[in-house]
Amino acid sequence: MPGLLGKKIGMTSIYSENGELIPVTVVEAAPNVIIGMRTAEKDGYSSLQLGFGDKKEKRVNKPLMGQFQKAGVKPVRVVKEFKNFDVSAYKTGDTIGADIFAEGDKVKVTGYSKGKGFQGVMRRHGFGGVGTQTHGQHNRLRAPGSIGQSSDPSKVFKGTRMAGRTGGARKTVSGLKIIKVEAEKNLLFIKGALPGSVNSVVEINK
DSSP: OOEEEEEEEEEEEEEOTTSOEEEEEEEEOOOEEEEEEEOHHHHSSOEEEEEESOOOGGGSOHHHHHHHHHHTOOOOSEEEEEESSOOTTOOTTOEEOGGGOOTTOEEEEEEEOOOOEEEOHHHHHOOOOGGGOOSOOOSOTTOOOOOOOOTTTOSOOTTOOOOEEESOOEEEEEEEEEEEEEGGGTEEEEESOOSSOTTOEEEEEO
16 A cells, blocks of 8 residues: 555654654544545556545535445545555455554655745745845835836746745655654654644655
8 A cells, every 4th residue: 555644733853762853743644444446457547545534424415425335434524546556455445544654664745735825925935125136126125026028028927926825735745754653543753844734634655
């Protein structure tokens, strides 16, 4: 199994055997339930559909509820498909927990970054303001400065760094290391920071 879904609990730090203080993010990798399977013979590729978290039945639409009933599982909050590996050892309704990981495993974690709403260029792109002006601004301290062109081409180019909606985007952090696994509590201690806010769902891949 290449990965699973978990809930970000928060950050702390733990000591290694040689006394090094390591910042870690704690992830609750509660058992993921298999709600669907794809096989190369029938579907052209192999995968497992994993469900994580609880969801009230009245908040589930009919097509998804039919899938849950067919699999014989309770409604789940998040459904994610993990592709292209051998699924012969699994069956619908099985659960997969944190014990698929071991200390020292390298993983990549995907989640949605914290949404920060509409932000200016200093917050969004790190512009320096008047002190390090580069765009022609004079006395407008946090303004972006000139963005236009002359009569040729007489337009603002796509990709110009301007104010706008910040955060709330799908982000992946690679090269992370699992420092500690508490399988009985379904906890993973991953070195470094992970995208997303506390209690958000993240995807952990080997």
